[in-house]
Amino acid sequence: MAEEVKASWSKGEEIVRMLLEKAPYAEGTVRRERRLEFKVPADRIVDFLRTAKANGFELLLQITAVDWLKEGEIELVYQLFSISHGTHAMVKTRLPRDEARISTVMDIYPVAETYERDAHEFFKVTFEGNPKLEMPWILEDEDREVGVSHRKDFDMLGYVKRKYKLLDRFDEDKENYVI
């Protein structure tokens, strides 16, 4: 990890302090100008987002997931945007990989329904309370049945070779493939 450049964005720090006062269970830092970062325990995420929305973070832009294979955790990143403060905020929370369950935030940000379906389909995170999780999304039915996911322990290349009957011209040990 490169040396962290400590940001000096006083307005951001004020926002972080104000939010942390109301949500003492979270940690917050300023990454750089207009980029805030919060770390929240998984069971308090609903409380925190509710607090955030009440304090000027009107929009939920996206929910992304990162698979930390070695640590056995899945990190969910809720990207918030505040029009009134003019800043992004990344709210991060970590879940255990084999028991990835978290409460839905649909009732706070209705748009979360779609992003939760996305994270559910590709990272197998279960959002409790979202009624449309099982609705067809991007993956085709046959892919779903096989269990295609973007988790790092899924053998994507092998699956692709099997699925499309590719000639085995490349070797997985090699660094670069020439096709």
Next chain:
Amino acid sequence: MIETALKALFILLYATFVGFMFMGIIRIVTARIHRRVGPPIYQPILDTIKLLSKKSNITHGLIYDFGILYAVGATILAVMFIPLGSIGVLRAYGDLILITFLLEIPMLGIMFAAMSSGNPYAGIGAQRALLTLLAIQVPLGFAIVALAEFYGTFSTYEIVMAQQTMGWSIFHFPLLLAAIAYDLVLQAMFGKEPFDIMIAPGEISLGPMVEFGGKHMGLLQIQHAIALFAETLFFANIFLGGGVVTAFSSSILNTIAGLAVLLVKQVAVLLIATFMGAIFPRFTIDQAAKFYWKWPTIIAALGAVLASL
């Protein structure tokens, strides 16, 4: 009998050929306005040959075929009733109301065929086409009323003849108003922008036309050509004085000159529609209805009231 048949054959061939040329002219003129080269003028004929020579065709049932045939048949029927210069087969029966109805019913045939396919796009297209029809009917009706009341007759041929002594219809103020309204209506009858919401290629995949392919579409191209000819011919006859030439001693020369005069007038009508179509974007259906129920209706109703005084 044989003379009638020959005349009818001539009208049919002439209408089809000129109609195809008109379609070509529309495409070339639009291309030139876009600063493109555009297709050759005989392009619609090539399209039709190609469509008719498709090696596989589909049908969705009897009505699907019959609707198309009906549309073509009704268009041929309509063109027979409109006086074409000094050639006419049924012009004695060329009643204004009858021709107005006959120019509309091909659309009914197409709608029947389109809807029998069960395609939802065709359903939406039919809905929009009908609402457009409903919208244009008011100014169209008033324009026809103005004409009939001004000349005191419903016969298209007599109206043409009356214009030879009284001057063209558009030189009389009430009928000028009617002609303006009718020209705006023609824009929708041609299916040109800004009133082409019923086929809306990008949104509903050509609407009613979505399921037609092969020879059905080829027949519809022929129908479109004849209808284009018939509509412009009707306008040229009732508002622009028709094509009656008596300058030459030979009747054949007179006939040819009459056809040439008519052709010039028809192309003028066509070009106005093409220019309008090339520069306007598309109206939504409620905008189109509100437009037609406002200005053209007011203009045409004023014309009708003035004509009836």
Next chain:
Amino acid sequence: MNELLIIIFAPLLGGVLAWALNVRGIRELLGVAGAAVPLAYLVKLYSELDASGQLSHSIDFAGFTFSFSLTHLTWVFAMIAGVVGLASTIAMVSTSRDGYEWLFALMSLTGAYGVFLSFDLLGFFIFWELMTVGSFMMVLKYSRSAGLKYFVLSVVGAFAMFLAIAKIYALSGSFAFPDVANAVYYAMGRGDLALVFGLFLVAFGVKAGMFPLHVWAPDAYSETNQSYTAMFSGVLSKTGVYGFILIYMLIGYRLMVEFGAFRSAPKFGYIIAFLGGLTIIVGGLLAALQEDIRKLFAYSSISQIGYILVAFGVGTSLSIEAGIYHAISHALFKGLFFLIVATIIYRTGKTTFADMGGLAEKMPFTFAMAFVAILSLAGIPPMAGFVSKWLIFEAVISQNLPILGGMVFFGSAIGFVYLIRFTYAVWFGQRPTDLDDTKDAPLPLAVAMAILAIPNIVFGIAPGLVVKELNKIFGGEIVTSPTLWELNLGFGRYNGLLILVWLIVGLLIAAVIYFLGAPVRKVPVTDTYQSGNPVTMEYNLTIRRNFFLPLKEALAFWLRISFDKLYRDIGAWVEDFAEVMRNYVYNGNVQSYAWYLALILLILAMWGV
């Protein structure tokens, strides 16, 4: 017994017998016979009528003289009743449930015959009420609220007619039509005349379904046996139309003299024509927005009656002839439509567009009939509907009445609009799976439909047949008809045969091109372009609900104005008022009644009695 009385009372007799015996099989036979006998007699009397010009008969009953007369005019209307009534009763063989329906359906047919054939106001009124009762009972059996609405408006109409007749009787001392016409012409004052005209307008307007008195019609037409509705809309509404002719016959000259003319239309007629024009537009627009197949045709019926009223209002003999022609073709195609609706409901048991679709494959005969009816109603040449509409257009526009001309033009377009909605939702598209074993029309309904469909075609191709009869009404060549196929108005010509021949020529040319192309392959309804998505029968993609949503949105402002609601509000106010009266005035307290008495006596005393 006189033939006229047989014509009038045969249906009632048949109905009563059918109701009294009430044996399945026999009651149908009796009912159909009851409708067939008058028709047979009408056909038989034709040559006699042609020779003498008028057949009359009168009987004395309860101190009054009832006279009946068969003229060319009444013969035409009675024939409408005969043909449509017969078709409707034949169709009822399939759809009726018990003797009750036969009794009241045939009772209303008797009423209609009586109205057409009566030659005095008293008989006219009595048969009018008989007809109303019969049809009211038919509606009541199916829906209480629709029946009550019909009843209330009919009572208003009947009351208006009663007042008018009383007014006329006070003046003339006679009910017979010639006496009445004379008395009105020579003796009636301007105010009385306007009053009588207004009362008649209300009375006949209610029955014909004229805007704004049309509110009963959609409910009553839809909430009854649909086979009967063919008669209801085809015949019973024609009595209202006949009433408007009666206005011309009885008080027309006097009105014309008294109030003058607007352009060439009489002023009083212009009122009728303008209301008729509004009826066309309102009925048509509302028909396009209906979700129920029966309601659509009920509103469409209202809209078409508007044409007849416009034609009658213009008041020239050409326009009245055109109106009668449209009355004939309306009875034919609208009767046919209601029989088609009856068939659909009989076979599927569904009434809303949302539950239907794709029936053309399953009911080819019914669809063929529907095709004829659609072409006729939409005014496609050469069909009866086109000829009558064409006559109306020419009659209206040739009288220099531009606004009415615009209204009728709009009406023809709105006809297309609602018919296409019906066609798309019922006959085409994907079929709901529960309609997969739908059968075609049963024999009686098929026969009834064929009876009405054939004249629809014949009267369009050979309009001379009808026009010859209609010319006799006026005793002159109003519309010259050199051959059977041709009509000539002087300023416009129509030739049904030529149109048919050239249409066939056009179809042949198209067919030649069509058959030169490669052969076609039949594909199922699911093989359709949906942006490349595969289609399944399980999810129905056909647009059935809210087909004309943009129209609805465009008209949202106007749709909020509802005369039905206005009448309901008036009804509620009357009820409230009565409640107030009951609470405070007629409170059942003897003491307060004594006070009223004292008060009235005091007032009388002050008045100087």
Next chain:
Amino acid sequence: MVDWRLYEPLINFARKRSMWIVAFCTGCGGIEMPPLMTSRYDLERFGMMPNPAPRMADLFLITGYVTPKTLKRIIITYEMQPDPKYVLAHGSCPLNGGIYWDAYNAIKHLDKYIPVDVAIAGCMPRPEAVMDGIKKIMDLIETGKADGWKRYKENYEYYKKNQDELFGEGWREKTARRWIPWLMGREKKREEE
């Protein structure tokens, strides 16, 4: 009835000079279409025009990578087109997967599933290259060598086998029904309201 072989040169000329395109743009090549269609290169000179409905179209442009989801639609649309029909594949993705060679949702060899008449290499091919491809397909039509539609008919088993291997048997019905439980639920809810 009529011996059409006599008119075959005329018909082939009409076919060549009147190719209607299915407006079904997949992948990134769709953006190359506007310059081709508009005043810069003006394809309408050759009688080509974009056409939204496949029933009356002749030329199917596959403009870029194809996912299994798109391929299903492409096959259905292709089968709807009336014969004769031609397919023109743009770029390297339909050829061999291109830069998506290891993606789980990009088809690697399009011509295993539908016949391709002309393929244009490049990532993406420039409009000039596309024009060249169109010239090529015109030549093929004139000489009667653009016979992809015949090959599809003759080798239907082969194509069907490849399609079924990728999507599974009965994929059309399965795809059509995929959303039905959810749509029916919505319908029911609307009716209850």
